[in-house]
Amino acid sequence: MVSPTLALFVRSKGPDEFWRKRRIFKLAAHFRGRKRNCYSIAVRYVHRALVYATKGRKLKKMDMAELWSRRVQAGCEQYGITLDTFKDTLTRNNILLNKKSLSDLAIWEPKSFETLVKLSRERAVVDSLPGLTERSVMNQVYGLANLKLDK
Amino acid sequence: MEFLAKGLLSVARQPRLINNLSQTFRALSITPRLLQQQKQSLVKNAALANKNDKVSEVEQKECQDVFNKVNTQLAERKEGRLFAIVHLCGKQFKVTAGDIILVEGYWPPTIGDEIRLEKVLLAGAKDFTLIGRPLLPQGLVNIKATIIEKTLTHTKTHFKKKRRKQFMRINFQRSPNTMIRINTIEVERKVDDPAQVISEPRIF
Numbered sequence: 001m002v003s004p005t006l007a008l009f010v011r012s013k014g015p016d017e018f019w020r021k022r023r024i025f026k027l028a029a030h031f032r033g034r035k036r037n038c039y040s041i042a043v044r045y046v047h048r049a050l051v052y053a054t055k056g057r058k059l060k061k062m063d064m065a066e067l068w069s070r071r072v073q074a075g076c077e078q079y080g081i082t083l084d085t086f087k088d089t090l091t092r093n094n095i096l097l098n099k100k101s102l103s104d105l106a107i108w109e110p111k112s113f114e115t116l117v118k119l120s121r122e123r124a125v126v127d128s129l130p131g132l133t134e135r136s137v138m139n140q141v142y143g144l145a146n147l148k149l150d151k
Numbered sequence: 152m153e154f155l156a157k158g159l160l161s162v163a164r165q166p167r168l169i170n171n172l173s174q175t176f177r178a179l180s181i182t183p184r185l186l187q188q189q190k191q192s193l194v195k196n197a198a199l200a201n202k203n204d205k206v207s208e209v210e211q212k213e214c215q216d217v218f219n220k221v222n223t224q225l226a227e228r229k230e231g232r233l234f235a236i237v238h239l240c241g242k243q244f245k246v247t248a249g250d251i252i253l254v255e256g257y258w259p260p261t262i263g264d265e266i267r268l269e270k271v272l273l274a275g276a277k278d279f280t281l282i283g284r285p286l287l288p289q290g291l292v293n294i295k296a297t298i299i300e301k302t303l304t305h306t307k308t309h310f311k312k313k314r315r316k317q318f319m320r321i322n323f324q325r326s327p328n329t330m331i332r333i334n335t336i337e338v339e340r341k342v343d344d345p346a347q348v349i350s351e352p353r354i355f
Contacts, residue, residue: 050310057307077310094284095245097272101236104245107272109234112273112280119282 068099075106078135079117081124085131089120092127218343219350225338230276233336235294238270238286246294253329260298260329267343268294274338281342288344300330 013020021039027049028035028042035045075082089095092137095116097105105113202205213330226228234247240254246268274281274292281287303325 047310047312050308050321051312054310055306095272095282096285097236101245101272104200105236108245109275109280112275115280128225 065099068103072099072104072106075103076117076120077115079114080116080119080135082131082140085124086117086120087130088129089127091127092093092114093119093123095119168211177348189291205206214341218341221342224276224278225341230278230338233274233276233292233338235271235292235336236273237294238272239268243272246333246334246336248335251299252296252333254331255304255326257327258329259277262298262301263299265334266298266331268296270332274336281338291338291340291342291344293335293339295334295336296331297334298327298329301333302328302330304328 006060015071016060027046029096076083076086121132232247234245236243238247240258244252246252268291271287271292271294272283272285274287307324309322311325
């Protein structure tokens with residue numbers, strides 16, 4: 001004779017339990033160890049992952065802006081002008097390129113970027129702004145000035 | 152090069168009307184036609200003021216030489232592939248012919264619409280760059296584009312949780328996306344043409 005008490009210890013939360021848990025396991029498929037396979041452990045880590053994803057969307061925009069700023073700064077420091085002075089002189093000249101465009105120019109259109117830097121150096125001299133130094137020999141991308149493309 | 156201190160005015164031949172930052176930012180938020188509807192009195196006053204500036208003959212000639220070189224290249228169609236930085240839906244894109252751009256958010260134009268992108272901040276070729284302050288004169292650089300796709304973004308999960316407080320919210324969000332193919336970029340006019348008051352009718 002089988003005891004019915006043992007069967008009563010197994011408690012199911014309902015007919016949809018499998019699919020409810022599957023929603024969590026799908027998001028945890030790439031986790032490590034029991035976090036991947038055991039529901040009560042996986043739930044906690046999936047919730048943390050979703051919160052990180054939500055917060056990360058704002059951080060991504062901030063990170064990209066910082067990256068663009070650093071790239072523009074690297075580009076203009078080559079020519080001996082600081083980022084603040086560069087941006088200030090561009091706005092004084094009514095040139096409203098944003099950080100993303102300036103960084104694209106600095107990478108892919110070096111000659112155009114150099115013309116912008118020259119404009120800003122002139123304006124900085126005229127308006128006597130700080131942040132101008134000598135163009136440094138050590139601070140160059142080696143060989144860019146001598147780059148000869150195929151003719 | 153002290154002529155730069157006078158704001159390149161005689162050379163660029165644009166009336167010096169945008170001389171503070173708030174007016175400059177307005178240029179990007181309103182259409183170029185409204186921007187260039189200048190009052191005739193203002194234009195005349197600006198021209199008068201600039202006649203008194205002394206720009207040396209040598210520098211004037213240098214600038215004219217640069218313009219002539221650019222114009223001869225354009226006339227002989229030897230400028231090559233052009234790139235441009237265009238302002239669209241609040242964002243700036245660096246485009247060239249054949250590119251596909253993605254614009255996120257609600258934007259009315261549908262698939263198959265052929266569009267001219269007018270707010271051009273900068274245009275460049277192999278040997279010269281045209282820098283707009285803040286925009287290039289309307290109609291100088293013609294950028295033709297076609298809308299090729301209108302989709303939604305992937306599903307973004309907005310999940311909020313406060314630990315130990317029984318507070319958990321989940322929302323799903325998809326916003327519309329538009330893919331635009333840039334067909335051509337061309338320089339229509341000569342580079343040192345004076346800025347014109349636009350009289351053609353605009354749709355919006």
